[in-house]
Amino acid sequence: MSTAVMPVRVTTAAQAAARDAAAIAAGTPSYSLMHRAGTSAAHAILAHVAEVRSAGAVVFCGGGNNGGDGWVVAGELARAGCPVSVVEVAAPSTDDATRAKAEALPALAGHAEPRHPAVVVDALLGTGATGALRDALLPHVDAIAATRAAGATVVALDLPSGIDATTGAGGRCVRADITLAFGTLKRGHLLRRDECGAIVCLDIGLGPHAALDDGAPTLVDAAYVRDAVPPIPADAHKGVRRRLGIVGGGEGMAGAPMLAARGAMRSGVGMVQLLVAPSNVPVVQAALPETMAGRWPVTAEDQDRVLHWTHCLLLGPGLGRTAMTRALVERLLVEWKGPVVLDADALNVFEGEPRMLGSLLGARPAIVTPHPVEAARLLRRDGASVSAERFAVGAELAKQLGATVILKGVPTVISAPDGRVAVSASGSPALGTAGSGDVLAGIVATLLAQTGDPFASACSAAWVHGRAGEIAVSEGSVRGTSLEDIVEALRRAWRLDEPAHHAAVLTTLPAVGSVR
């Protein structure tokens, strides 16, 4: 895959520091990174909160380089004519922060103090923070919260103070409306979306060092998907757009494969056949007349018919966790050598046996789409540890299965068996509902049938599915959004348009927490 713009990386604190260090070692003065971070942040604040020009800003500066960024922001806002005051929580302890303060002071001298600031800048702590916030900072965190309660917009520099950039851990922390991330997104941003608010990743002049090849995942965006998913040609017919067989829908669970089919049909599939429990065949046929419906391919004859017809098999939605499921999935994986997507019960029946499943999958293009509990079952771990270590667990599972893994969640982590890892951070809490995974499975199976590329299909499907969730919510509310709306929003999501942003902005993510 090649994208015109360098993809944004999702880093740990150490990986972020390594990028700064690499740029500095290659000749970029460290102060120039800080200056660029602070000036870009000031411009972003002026662009996002117009009232800052009249009502002004108060900047809370810690003693490290994050505080140094804060001093640069304060100076720039003052030079732009905004009333600005600084709360110096600790004196600068680094050379760059000392210089930033010295350069800001002349601009701040004799400047009007904001009485009811429109903006509070949190420059207490950034990637250098370790452990829980020390007590001395708590009154300042409270002061920031009180000013927010009075109507100010809280802008966090690099990340909200109190959140660990690597693990997302942290109890008391700043709650931001906008987080201005520098150079890279940090894992902590994507694990703590409620506290970050809208996230804007700014270019601070790391250049090619931002893409240091140290395993830090890339962030999937619209440009990635545009590159990975081919356009549908003018003369396309259902064979070109590919045929998808979906095996699922046990007794009382006809809805799951139907949702998968609807995800597929809103993602450019040519034809879908649903293979369900015999009693569900008439239900499916009546509900989705544009698909074909048949009973589970248990006999050799039924299998032949399906396997000669399909380009890809999706196994699992609503299949049921039974001995029959295990036998059927095993049999199909032996008889069918082509691309497969396994979800839900098709994974659950291999509890604790990832190697066995891996040997059935062989070297074919394959994708599995577990949520953390399903991944935990496969690996016989506890669900909480899978969520906490989602970046490592996805990669481990991909290696054991020899398949691409979409570990669903906030954020979704996509891992290939060859070690590539990407993150999709599109989405909305509206997606956290029964049936959502079935829709995703239908999208990803369609893309796999069309491209044959599991990793690109997995990344693209995860992003588009999340984007549909964002669109559906932006047109209404989280509570009022049903899966119906999300399936419908795929129509818009597939336009793959991106918000137009300023050149200094590398990527943006909307605020998704605390949204009604």
Ligand SMILES: NC(=O)C1=CN([C@@H]2O[C@H](COP(=O)(O)OP(=O)(O)OC[C@H]3O[C@@H](n4cnc5c(N)ncnc54)[C@H](O)[C@@H]3O)[C@@H](O)[C@H]2O)[C@@H](O)CC1
């Ligand atoms: N060259 C660079 O490395 C650049 C760094 N930049 C900024 O610098 C930040 C990292 O700066 P630093 O490494 O100086 O670290 P920070 O400024 O994030 O924090 C370090 C300071 O916080 C204190 N501290 C650590 N943990 C604490 C806790 N739990 N409670 C209270 N105080 C705590 C330390 O004693 C130290 O004074 C980035 O997040 C970014 O904002 C940017 O200016 C761009 C360039």
Ligand SMILES: [K+]
């Ligand atoms: K901060």
